[in-house]
Amino acid sequence: MAKEIILYNLKDSVTDEEYKQYCKEKKGPFLNGLPSCKKFTLVKITASKKGEIPYKYVGIVDAISQEAWMKDIQSEAFQQFLGEWMQKVADFHILMGEEVFGE
Structure with missing residues (x-):
């Protein structure tokens, strides 16, 4: 299974509580609704x-395939979502990989 892993921090103007609410109401439902997304998980890092x-949040997208995910993220709806999300984050790093071991 393909995985996209997004490491990021929030802008100083966005609180953790505001972001949590945004994820419950918008981000999570949007990503989970994409045809290529099997599951979206968000982890808030609390210790090291x-x-x-270096990054307070880790988003993990389990996609049916890298090709299908790439198709979805090029859609107009995803680009609109991305523009909204980028207003909330200070910096980010996106990685794409293939699951080697798991469920």
């Missing part, structure tokens, strides 16, 4: 063994 947390 090294003591540093």
Whole structure:
């Protein structure tokens, strides 16, 4: 299964509570509604063994395939979502991979 992993921080003007509400009401339902998305998970990082947390949030998209996901993210609806989301984040790093071991 293809996975997209998004590491990011919020802008100073966006609180964790506001973002949590946004994810429940908009982001989560939108991503989970895309044909290529099997599941979207959001993790808030609260601790690190090294003591540093370069990114506070990790979003994980389980996609049916990388090709299908790439098709969905090029849609007008996704581009509109992306523009809204980028107003909430300060910096981000996006990785794409293939699940090697899991359920």
